[in-house]
Each structure stands twice: as C-alpha cells, then as structure tokens.
Amino acid sequence: MKNVQLLDCTLRDGAYLVDKKFGNNVILGIINGLVKAKIDCIEIGFLQDSEYGEGKTVYRNNADAKRFIPKNKNGCIFTVLTDFGKFSMENLEQCDSESIDAIRECFKKDERYSAIEDCKKIKEKGYKLFVQPVDILGYSDEELIQLIKLVNEIEPYSFSIVDTFGSMYQEDLHRVFEIINHNLNPKCKIGFHSHNNMQLSNALSQEFVRMSMGIREVVIDGTISGMGRGAGNTPIELMAQYLNTRWHYDYDMDTILDLIDNYMDNIKSKCNWGYTTPYFIAGCYGTHVSNIQYLTKKNSITSKDIRNILDNIGDASRKKYNPNLLEDQYLKCLSQKVDNNFNLMDLKELLQNQDILIIAPGHSLIDEIEKVQSYISEVKPTIISVGFIPKNIKSDFVYVNNFKRYNNLINQVNYEKIKKIIASNIKNIKEEENEYIINFSDILKPNGEFGDNSTIMLLRLLDLLYVKSIALAGFDGYDYTPNNFASEDLELANVYDSPEEINGKITKMFIDYLINRQNNININFLTRSHFENITDNLQNEKLEKTLR
Numbered sequence: 141m142k143n144v145q146l147l148d149c150t151l152r153d154g155a156y157l158v159d160k161k162f163g164n165n166v167i168l169g170i171i172n173g174l175v176k177a178k179i180d181c182i183e184i185g186f187l188q189d190s191e192y193g194e195g196k197t198v199y200r201n202n203a204d205a206k207r208f209i210p211k212n213k214n215g216c217i218f219t220v221l222t223d224f225g226k227f228s229m230e231n232l233e234q235c236d237s238e239s240i241d242a243i244r245e246c247f248k249k250d251e252r253y254s255a256i257e258d259c260k261k262i263k264e265k266g267y268k269l270f271v272q273p274v275d276i277l278g279y280s281d282e283e284l285i286q287l288i289k290l291v292n293e294i295e296p297y298s299f300s301i302v303d304t305f306g307s308m309y310q311e312d313l314h315r316v317f318e319i320i321n322h323n324l325n326p327k328c329k330i331g332f333h334s335h336n337n338m339q340l341s342n343a344l345s346q347e348f349v350r351m352s353m354g355i356r357e358v359v360i361d362g363t364i365s366g367m368g369r370g371a372g373n374t375p376i377e378l379m380a381q382y383l384n385t386r387w388h389y390d391y392d393m394d395t396i397l398d399l400i401d402n403y404m405d406n407i408k409s410k411c412n413w414g415y416t417t418p419y420f421i422a423g424c425y426g427t428h429v430s431n432i433q434y435l436t437k438k439n440s441i442t443s444k445d446i447r448n449i450l451d452n453i454g455d456a457s458r459k460k461y462n463p464n465l466l467e468d469q470y471l472k473c474l475s476q477k478v479d480n481n482f483n484l485m486d487l488k489e490l491l492q493n494q495d496i497l498i499i500a501p502g503h504s505l506i507d508e509i510e511k512v513q514s515y516i517s518e519v520k521p522t523i524i525s526v527g528f529i530p531k532n533i534k535s536d537f538v539y540v541n542n543f544k545r546y547n548n549l550i551n552q553v554n555y556e557k558i559k560k561i562i563a564s565n566i567k568n569i570k571e572e573e574n575e576y577i578i579n580f581s582d583i584l585k586p587n588g589e590f591g592d593n594s595t596i597m598l599l600r601l602l603d604l605l606y607v608k609s610i611a612l613a614g615f616d617g618y619d620y621t622p623n624n625f626a627s628e629d630l631e632l633a634n635v636y637d638s639p640e641e642i643n644g645k646i647t648k649m650f651i652d653y654l655i656n657r658q659n660n661i662n663i664n665f666l667t668r669s670h671f672e673n674i675t676d677n678l679q680n681e682k683l684e685k686t687l688r
Contacts, residue, residue, distance in 0.1 A: 144349055144383060145217075145359045146391070147181035147331070148174050148376050151197045152221050154367035155185060157411040163195040166403055167208055170364070173402075175214045177395040179376070181359065184208055187222040187243065189231070201231055206239040217241045217268065224248070224255040235266035242268035242297060249278055256290050268297035270331060270359075275304040275459065276316055277426065284316070288323045298329040298359050303344070305426040305459070306337025306371055306419070313344055314351065321356055333361040336371040337423025339415050345374045346382055353387075364396070365404040370429035371419035410638075417443050425450045430461035438470060440565045440580065440592040442543050445473050471581065483576045484604060487561070490522075491605045497521040497666075499535060500595045501528050502616030504667035505626045509533075512613045512666055521611060524561070526594050528630055529554050537561055539598045541580060548630075563597070585652065596649045603657045610663045617643045617670030643670045650674055 151162060151170060162170070167184070174182045184205060185197025192198040199205040199220060209218050218240050224247035235241070243262045247255035252273065262269045271291050273279070279287065291299055301316055313332075320330055332348045334341040345360050352358045362376030377400065380391035421443060422432040427450050435446045449469045450458055457465060497516065499505065505512065509532060516523070516533070525535040527545035529552055538555075540546045541563035549555050560572070563580040570577050583600040584592060595615050602610060618624050618639035650671050665672035 142180070142389070143353055143357055144387070144389070145180035145329070145357075146376060146379055146383070147183060147219070147359050147361050148179045148363060149183040149221070149333075149361050149373070150363040150367055150376070151185050152183045153361075153369070153373055154363050154407075155197045156369045157367065157413060158407065160186070160191060160196045160198050161193070162197060162407075164208075166407075167195070167197060170399060170403060171208055172210065173395055173399040175210060175212075175216050177380070177392040177399070178214065178390065179216065179380075181217040181219055181242070183219045183221060183244065184240070185220055186226075187220040187232075187240075188226045189228055190226075202233040202235070202239045209239055211238075213241075219244055219268075219270065221246055221272070222258075224251045224258060229258050229261045232261065232265050240267070242270060244270035244272050244300075246272040246274060246302075248274045249283070252287055252290075256294070259291075259294050259296065263294055263296070269294065270298045270300060271296045272300045272302055272331075272333070274302055275426070276301050277303070277305075277307055277312060278459070281319060284319055285323050288320060291328075292323075292325045295325055296328055298331045299324055300331030300333055300359070300361075301348075302331075302333045303335055305428075306335030306341070306423040307426045308334065308340070308344060309338070310340075310344065310347055313347060317348070317351060321352075326356070329357045329359050331359040331361065334374050335368065335423075336366060336373065336415055337419045339420075341366070341372075341374040342378045345379055349383070349387070364399055365408070366414065367404065367407065368413055370413065370422065370432065371415050372413040418446060421447050421450065425458055426455070427458040428461045431458065431466060434461075434463055434466050435470065438592055440541050440543065440563070440584075441470065441473060449473055471584075483570075483578055487576050487578075487601075488605045491602070491607050493606065493608045495519050495521040495609045495611070496602060496607045497523045497611045497613065498595065498598060498615070499523060499525040499530055499533060500612065500614035500616070501526060501625050501627075501630045502614035502667070502669075503621075503623045503626055504616045504669070505530065505533075505614035508613075508667040515611060515613075515666055519611075524598065526598055526614075528626070529558060530626070539594065539601070541565060541592060541594055541597055545594070545630075561598075561601070585649075585656075593646055593649055596646070596653055599653050600657075603653075603659055606659055607661065609661055611666050612663065612669065613666040615665070615669050615671065616667070617646065647671060647674065 151167060171182060171184060185199060188198050192200050205220060219242040220240050221244040245255055245259050245262060259269055259271060332345060334344050348358060348360060360379055362374040362379050364376055366372035366375040377396045380396055381393060383389035384391055418432045418436045422429060435449060452469055453465055523535045524537040524539055527540050527542050529535060529538055535558060537559045539561040540549060546566050559574045561576045561578060563578055565580040568577060578601060583597045614626060620639055651674060654675060663675055
C-alpha cells in the first residue's frame with residue numbers, strides 16, 4: 141500500500157478558469173491521460189444541482205458522471221467535489237463500481253455541523269468520503285479538535301488540510317498536521333490541498349510527504365501545470381517527479397508531459413493563473429481570490445494600495461467576496477483632494493473652444509498614422525496623449541491616472557518638457573509649472589471593475605472644459621492579437637477578463653459618458669475602434685424613442 145496518493149483535481153479546481161467548460165474531448169483526453177499516468181485519484185468535476193451542461197465538468201448525479209469514466213479504471217479512484225448547499229443529497233444514488241467512487245464534501249467553518257450530516261449520507265450510500273473543510277487556518281486548535289471528533293464518528297476515507305488562501309508556511313503545516321494526526325482516527329488518511337500564493341505550494345507538498353512518511357497515509361492534491369484560480373495549485377507533474385525520484389514511485393512522466401503539451405498550452409492561451417505580486421498579497425492577508433482579481437483590474441492603484449484596502453476591511457470580510465465593500469474602500473483610498481478650481485481654470489483657459497485630438501495607445505495609431513497626421517495638418521488640434529508620449533506625433537499634453545503608465549512616463553526623455561494633466565491618485569501636489577493636478581474622484585464615475593479607464597476619464601474632464609470638438613485615435617479596444625498597443629512597453633499585465641468582456645465594460649462607460657455629458661460636442665473616430673459606432677447607434681436609439 142502506498143503511503144502517498146496523488147489526487148489530480150485539474151477538471152475541478154481548474155474549471156473555475158474556463159467557466160467549468162473544458163469540452164467533452166478535453167475532459168476525456170485528460171481523464172484517459174491521468175489513468176494511463178497511474179495517478180491514484182482523479183477528480184472529474186463537481187456534483188451540483190445546477191450549472192451543468194454539455195462539455196462542463198458539472199454533474200447532476202452518478203449516472204451523469206459515468207459517461208466520462210473508463211470501464212478500466214486502472215486502479216484509479218474517481219472523485220467529484222460537492223460544495224455544501226449546492227447539491228441535494230436526496231438525489232445521490234447508491235455507489236456502484238462503474239461510476240464515481242468517492243465524493244469530497246467541501247464546507248466553510250460556519251457550515252460544518254450541517255455538512256457533517258451530508259457526510260453521513262455520502263458514507264451511507266457507499267462512497268469513499270473525503271472531508272474538505274475550507275480554510276483550515278481559520279479554525280482555532282479547539283475548533284479543529286471538535287471537528288475531528290465529529291469526523292471520527294463517520295470514519296471517512298480522508299480528512300484534508302485545505303490551505304484555501306495560500307497562506308501557509310512550513311510551521312503552520314507542521315502544527316496543523318500534528319493536531320490532526322494526534323486526534324484523527326489512525327485509519328483515516330490526511331489530505332493536503334495547497335495554493336501557490338507564496339510560491340510554496342510544491343515545497344509544502346514535498347514537506348507534507350516527508351513529515352508523514354511512516355506515520356500516516358496521505359493524499360496530496362495537484363493539477364496539471366498547477367492550473368487553478370489565482371496563483372494556482374501544486375503542479376501534479378512536480379509531485380509525481382519528486383515521488384518517483386525520491387521515493388521510488390512509478391508515475392508515468394511521459395504521459396503527464398503529453399497532457400501538458402496536448403491541452404495546457406491551448407488552455408493557457410485563454411486564461412491566466414500563477415504567482416503574481418497581488419496573489420502574494422492575497423496569501424499574506426488570507427483573502428478570497430476574487431477580491432484580488434477585482435482590485436487588480438483597477439489601473440489607478442498600486443500593490444501597496446491593495447494591501448491597505450485588504451487591511452482596512454478586516455479579517456472576516458477578506459475571506460468573502462464583496463465587490464460593493466471593495467469599491468467603497470477603493471474610492472476612499474483615492475479620495476485625496478487638491479484645490480481643483482485653480483487647475484481647472486487654467487486648463488479651461490488653454491482648452492476651451494479648442495479642437496482636441498486624443499491620442500490613446502492602441503495599435504491602430506501605428507497602422508493608420510497617415511490618417512492621423514493628415515488630420516493634424518488640416519485641423520491643427522490641441523493634442524492630448526493618454527498615458528504615454530507618442531514617438532511620431534508631438535503631443536501638447538499627456539494625461540495620466542494609471543500608476544503603471546506614470547512610472548513608465550517619468551523615465552522618458554521628453555517627459556519634463558511636455559505639459560502634464562495628472563490625476564490626484566498619482567500625486568496631489570504640483571511640483572512643476574507645466575503640471576495640472578486634477579481631483580481623481582471628480583472625474584471617476586464608479587462603474588465596476590473598469591471604471592477608471594483613462595480615455596473615458598479624460599473625456600469626462602474635457603466635458604468640464606467646454607472644448608470645441610474631440611477626435612479620437614488609438615482608442616481601439618481589445619482583441620486576442622498580441623499587439624493591442626502602439627508599442628510593447630505599453631502592454632499591461634493582470635488583465636483577467638476576455639477582450640469581449642473588457643470591451644463590453646468600456647462600451648457601457650462610453651455610453652454613460654455620452655448620455656450624461658454636459659456638452660453635446662462632435663466626437664470623431666480617426667482610427668478603427670470597437671466603439672466607433674456607439675455615437676451613431678445611440679443617436680438612432682434616441683431618435684426612435686422620440687418618434688414613438
């Protein structure tokens with residue numbers, strides 16, 4: 141009997157990144173590969189009452205899951221996970237040898253007593269039971285011992301240490317393991333499910349093997365290429381190689397590498413996971429990954445701002461996802477005020493009744509430069525670039541409210557010479573004669589995760605200055621090509637939504653600006669844009685409503 145079993149949960153934990161829809165061919169390919177690689181346990185997805193559908197790793201019942209399970213299981217244990225409250229246990233069929241063998245019951249601390257009742261029903265139906273308490277570090281020693289006593293009465297197959305927020309250090313793992321090992325029924329395995337926020341997931345999993353060897357049989361979770369929300373999980377290939385090399389196991393590494401080549405590169409082209417500084421902060425504060433994803437979409441705050449926001453909302457709130465609370469804290473973080481009247485009066489004197497050309501950083505600026513230069517030659521507009529200084533166009537002003545753009549700007553040769561319009565989230569003290577500091581909160585209209593889009597905020601500012609006309613170049617929107625920007629150094633990381641989702645959010649903001657602006661001036665798109673038809677469509681929609 142192996143002391144260590146590997147459990148692959150790619151099709152479950154990785155499912156969050158693809159809306160749980162891998163596609164039937166990918167599901168079957170991954171399962172067959174894991175079976176061939178001799179992975180001990182394969183978690184094929186979720187057992188839920190809803191969200192199921194073609195190509196999804198969500199199953200309504202035992203029979204629904206059966207279509208993906210090979211007749212020859214090659215000794216593998218097939219599992220599904222159920223989040224407490226998302227599956228009605230009265231719909232659970234009796235376990236047979238042809239479909240799922242085990243169920244992992246996942247629950248939060250405040251659900252533990254009710255979840256234990258579900259665990260009993262799973263055992264009664266003949267399934268191997270894995271008990272998966274969320275956020276093991278959120279339990280006091282006393283609470284953990286009380287939970288183990290309840291679990292011992294059920295005699296599950298495994299009881300897991302779940303590092304939900306990727307916050308564990310080795311000392312934490314040793315302490316929790318000792319408590320569980322001392323109090324848990326010796327026949328029950330101890331599982332370990334880690335997240336890579338601290339870049340420790342693989343190291344902790346290896347330590348878990350060493351500390352348990354000869355003491356307790358254990359189950360270690362992993363995913364192919366570490367696929368999982370946020371910072372991801374322990375890579376199954378690293379643990380398989382470690383066990384083969386150091387403990388003489390016989391996982392088929394060539395087959396695992398084939399799985400990576402055949403499936404993971406394509407999946408990675410559509411979604412992101414892995415260690416980043418924001419996810420490190422998530423690990424430090426033990427916060428829900430969605431909180432980090434929400435805040436990192438804010439271009440106007442820094443990593444230390446994210447840390448301060450998480451610190452302010454408190455421990456209990458950090459473990460839940462509350463976008464309204466995050467938005468409130470975000471606005472408070474950026475609420476530093478300046479004497480706006482003086483700056484606005486100066487800008488108004490310079491820009492009122494002027495033709496304005498906004499140069500956004502989209503790649504169309506390169507492709508259609510002749511059209512832009514022709515317009516400049518003919519109209520002679522005042523040119524305001526957004527977050528960068530163009531190489532082939534001489535800007536009169538540069539506008540910036542994005543920290544990453546600002547840090548890039550200040551190192552450029554021409555930065556000192558150009559007039560600068562700077563939002564107060566960047567700085568709130570005027571240090572140069574050619575700087576104009578504008579209250580960030582005055583031109584920010586909270587609008588979800590992309591409410592601080594720089595071009596939209598500049599449009600709102602110009603609305604206060606009564607300019608004559610506005611032309612837009614380089615306001616492209618996003619697509620799947622690698623060249624969304626006018627130069628490589630303008631590419632920004634940490635964009636988690638698809639191009640369609642980002643464009644949709646910017647569209648809503650642009651429509652909101654058009655509807656609520658004070659001055660109904662003409663806006664002319666000089667270069668191609670995902671948003672160029674919005675003004676016409678909006679005007680037609682208004683006309684139709686008038687005619688009705």
